[in-house]
Amino acid sequence: METLIPIINRLQEVFLTVGAEIIQLPQIVVVGSQSSGKSSVLESLVGQDFLPRGSGIVTRRPLVLQLVNVSPLEERRKQDNGIKAEEWGTFLHCKNQIFTDFSEIRKEIEEETDRSTNNKGISPEPIYLKIYSPNVLSLTLVDLPGITKVPVGDQPEDIETQVQEMILSYISNPNSLILCVSPANSDLATSDALKLAREVDPDGHRTLLVVSKLDLMDAGTDALEVLLGRIIPVRLGIIGVVNRSQHDLNTQKSLDDSCKDEQVFLQRHYPSLASRCGSRYLARTLSRLLMHHIRDCLPVLKTRVTVLTAQNQSRLNSYGQPVEDHSATLLQIVTKFATDYCNTIEGTARHIQTSELCGGARICYIFHETFGRTLQSIDPLGGLTELDILTAIRNATGPRPALFVPEVSFELLVKKQIKRLEEPSLRCVELVHEELQRIIQHCSAYSTQVHNLVAIELAYINTKHPDFTDAAQVSASFLSLSQAEAGDGGKRWKNEKMPSEDKGPVPGFGSPTKAINLLDTAVPVSRKLSTREQRDCEVIQRLIKCYFLIVRKSIQDRSDS
Known part of the structure; x- marks a missing residue:
C-alpha cells in the first residue's frame, strides 16, 4: 500500500511528459x-x-x-x-x-x-x-x-x-x-x-x-x-x-x-x-x-490503460514491422515509399479511385489524348507565308540567284517551325507535373529534359533521315524544271522591276544625300510571285512539312517512353 502513492507520483511526471491527459489519476x-x-x-x-x-x-x-x-x-x-x-x-x-x-x-x-x-x-x-x-x-x-x-x-x-x-x-x-x-x-x-x-x-x-x-x-x-x-x-x-x-x-x-x-x-x-x-x-x-x-x-x-495500450499498439502496427537494424530505417522507409509511388503510377496500388483518373492512367491520358491532339492540331506550315519563304530563299542566295533551292533557307525555316513544338510539350510536362505532385512533390527534371529534347532537334537538321527521302524525291522532281529554266531564270531575276522602280528611284539610290535603306527593297505583300518563285516556295513548304512531322513524331515517341 505504501508504494501506491510514489507510483502515482511517477505516473504524473510521465503523463506530463507524454501529454496523456485522457487518464485521470487519483x-x-x-x-x-x-x-x-x-x-x-x-x-x-x-x-x-x-x-x-x-x-x-x-x-x-x-x-x-x-x-x-x-x-x-x-x-x-x-x-x-x-x-x-x-x-x-x-x-x-x-x-x-x-x-x-x-x-x-x-x-x-x-x-x-x-x-x-x-x-x-x-x-x-x-x-x-x-x-x-x-x-x-x-x-x-x-x-x-x-x-x-x-x-x-x-x-x-x-x-x-x-x-x-x-x-x-x-x-x-x-x-x-x-x-x-x-x-x-x-x-x-x-x-x-x-x-x-x-x-x-x-x-x-x-x-x-x-x-x-x-x-x-x-x-x-x-x-x-x-x-x-x-x-x-x-x-x-x-x-x-x-x-x-x-x-x-x-x-x-x-x-x-x-x-x-x-x-x-x-x-x-x-x-x-x-x-x-x-x-x-x-x-x-x-x-x-x-x-x-x-x-x-x-x-x-488498469482497464483504461489496457484499452489505450491496445489502441496505440494497433496504430503502431499499422505503421509496419519494426526495424531491427536502425541504421537501415531510412533506407527501408525510402524503399517502401518508392514502391508505393511506382505502384500508384502502374495502377497496382491497394486503393484505386473510381471517381476520376489518377496516377499512371491520368498521365497516359495526358500524353495520348491531350498532348496528342494538341500536336496534331499544329499546322507544320502555320504562321509561315509564301512571302516568308521567298524572303528566306533570297536572303540565302545573297546577291546572285541560285539555280537550286538553298538548303540554308530550309534549315532556317524548319527550325522556326520546330520551335513551335516546344510550348505544347512544356504544357504537357506541366500537366504531368501537376499529377505527379499529387503523388509526390517532385518533377523538376522533366522540364529540363523537354528543353534539351527540342534543343537537340534544333542543333542539327538531319536531312539524311530515312523518312525524309520522299521529300528529297519531291525536290528532285522539281529540279529538272528548274534546270530547264536556268538559262533565262537569272536574267529574269536581274531584269525584274521592283515595285519602287515604277514610282521613281528607290530612296538611297541616285540620291547621294540619303543613306541606303535595305528594308525598302523587301518583297511587298501585294507582289505576284512568278512561276519559278511559286515552285521554289512549294519545294520549301513540302520539305518543312515533311521534316516537321518527323521531329514531331520523335518528340511524341520520346515523351511516351
Missing part, C-alpha cells in the same frame, strides 16, 4: 477562498515555510506538491550524492537542480509563476514540486488559486470566472479527492469552496472539510457542532486545525512549536476531538485516504 485537490488558510495548512503538512504569501491572489498557477518520505537508506544515498540537508526539494522544470533552502523554493515558485502569467492573472499550467523529508508522509496535493470575488489591481475583470473554471476542471475529475478549507470565523453555509465541491460531488463522497482558524472564533462560541458533522455533512470527515497567526509569521515561529501550541489549544477547547483534529492528524488522514482511493481506482485505471 489526487487531492485543495480548494479554498482567499485568506482561508490554505497555505498554512499545506506548510503544516510539510513542516516548512515554502509558499508565497501576500495580499490578493498569491497562488496563480496550480501547484502539484508531491511529498516523499525519505527512509534511512535513502538518507545515506543522499549523503553519497553530496546533499548535506535532511530535507530538500526539486522542480520538474529545473532538472538536476536541488533546493535545500526552502526560501529559495518560495522564490522559484514566485519567479516561475511570473514567467507564464501577466498582470497578476492566472495560468492553468501547473508547477510540479517534489519535497523529500523524513518528517512527511507520502502524499500528493494540488494547490489551486484562492476563490476571489473582486479583481484587484491589474487583474482581469473576469478573474472570478477564470478561477472557478480552473477549480472545476480539477475537482470534476471523479478520481480526485476534494480538500475544502474554510475558516471557522465565517459562516460555513456560505463557503464558496463547499459550494463548488457540491456541484461536482453532491453526496460528499469525495470531499474532506478542513476547518481552519479555530482560535479566531468569537469569545463564547466554538465549532463543535461543525466538527461533529451536524451542520455540514461530509462523508470523508471534518478536521479542525489552528493556523499560525501573522504575529507567528513575523516572529518566525517554527512549525514544530506551532504544532505543540495547536495540540494545547485543542486539548483545552475540544478535548473530546483533540485526537481527531490538528495538522498531524490531517496528514495521516490524507495519506490514508489517498492510498485507499488509489486502491479503489486501480481497476478502472
Whole structure:
C-alpha cells in the first residue's frame, strides 16, 4: 500500500511528459477562498515555510506538491550524492537542480509563476514540486488559486470566472479527492469552496472539510457542532486545525512549536476531538485516504490503460514491422515509399479511385489524348507565308540567284517551325507535373529534359533521315524544271522591276544625300510571285512539312517512353 502513492507520483511526471491527459489519476485537490488558510495548512503538512504569501491572489498557477518520505537508506544515498540537508526539494522544470533552502523554493515558485502569467492573472499550467523529508508522509496535493470575488489591481475583470473554471476542471475529475478549507470565523453555509465541491460531488463522497482558524472564533462560541458533522455533512470527515497567526509569521515561529501550541489549544477547547483534529492528524488522514482511493481506482485505471495500450499498439502496427537494424530505417522507409509511388503510377496500388483518373492512367491520358491532339492540331506550315519563304530563299542566295533551292533557307525555316513544338510539350510536362505532385512533390527534371529534347532537334537538321527521302524525291522532281529554266531564270531575276522602280528611284539610290535603306527593297505583300518563285516556295513548304512531322513524331515517341 505504501508504494501506491510514489507510483502515482511517477505516473504524473510521465503523463506530463507524454501529454496523456485522457487518464485521470487519483489526487487531492485543495480548494479554498482567499485568506482561508490554505497555505498554512499545506506548510503544516510539510513542516516548512515554502509558499508565497501576500495580499490578493498569491497562488496563480496550480501547484502539484508531491511529498516523499525519505527512509534511512535513502538518507545515506543522499549523503553519497553530496546533499548535506535532511530535507530538500526539486522542480520538474529545473532538472538536476536541488533546493535545500526552502526560501529559495518560495522564490522559484514566485519567479516561475511570473514567467507564464501577466498582470497578476492566472495560468492553468501547473508547477510540479517534489519535497523529500523524513518528517512527511507520502502524499500528493494540488494547490489551486484562492476563490476571489473582486479583481484587484491589474487583474482581469473576469478573474472570478477564470478561477472557478480552473477549480472545476480539477475537482470534476471523479478520481480526485476534494480538500475544502474554510475558516471557522465565517459562516460555513456560505463557503464558496463547499459550494463548488457540491456541484461536482453532491453526496460528499469525495470531499474532506478542513476547518481552519479555530482560535479566531468569537469569545463564547466554538465549532463543535461543525466538527461533529451536524451542520455540514461530509462523508470523508471534518478536521479542525489552528493556523499560525501573522504575529507567528513575523516572529518566525517554527512549525514544530506551532504544532505543540495547536495540540494545547485543542486539548483545552475540544478535548473530546483533540485526537481527531490538528495538522498531524490531517496528514495521516490524507495519506490514508489517498492510498485507499488509489486502491479503489486501480481497476478502472488498469482497464483504461489496457484499452489505450491496445489502441496505440494497433496504430503502431499499422505503421509496419519494426526495424531491427536502425541504421537501415531510412533506407527501408525510402524503399517502401518508392514502391508505393511506382505502384500508384502502374495502377497496382491497394486503393484505386473510381471517381476520376489518377496516377499512371491520368498521365497516359495526358500524353495520348491531350498532348496528342494538341500536336496534331499544329499546322507544320502555320504562321509561315509564301512571302516568308521567298524572303528566306533570297536572303540565302545573297546577291546572285541560285539555280537550286538553298538548303540554308530550309534549315532556317524548319527550325522556326520546330520551335513551335516546344510550348505544347512544356504544357504537357506541366500537366504531368501537376499529377505527379499529387503523388509526390517532385518533377523538376522533366522540364529540363523537354528543353534539351527540342534543343537537340534544333542543333542539327538531319536531312539524311530515312523518312525524309520522299521529300528529297519531291525536290528532285522539281529540279529538272528548274534546270530547264536556268538559262533565262537569272536574267529574269536581274531584269525584274521592283515595285519602287515604277514610282521613281528607290530612296538611297541616285540620291547621294540619303543613306541606303535595305528594308525598302523587301518583297511587298501585294507582289505576284512568278512561276519559278511559286515552285521554289512549294519545294520549301513540302520539305518543312515533311521534316516537321518527323521531329514531331520523335518528340511524341520520346515523351511516351
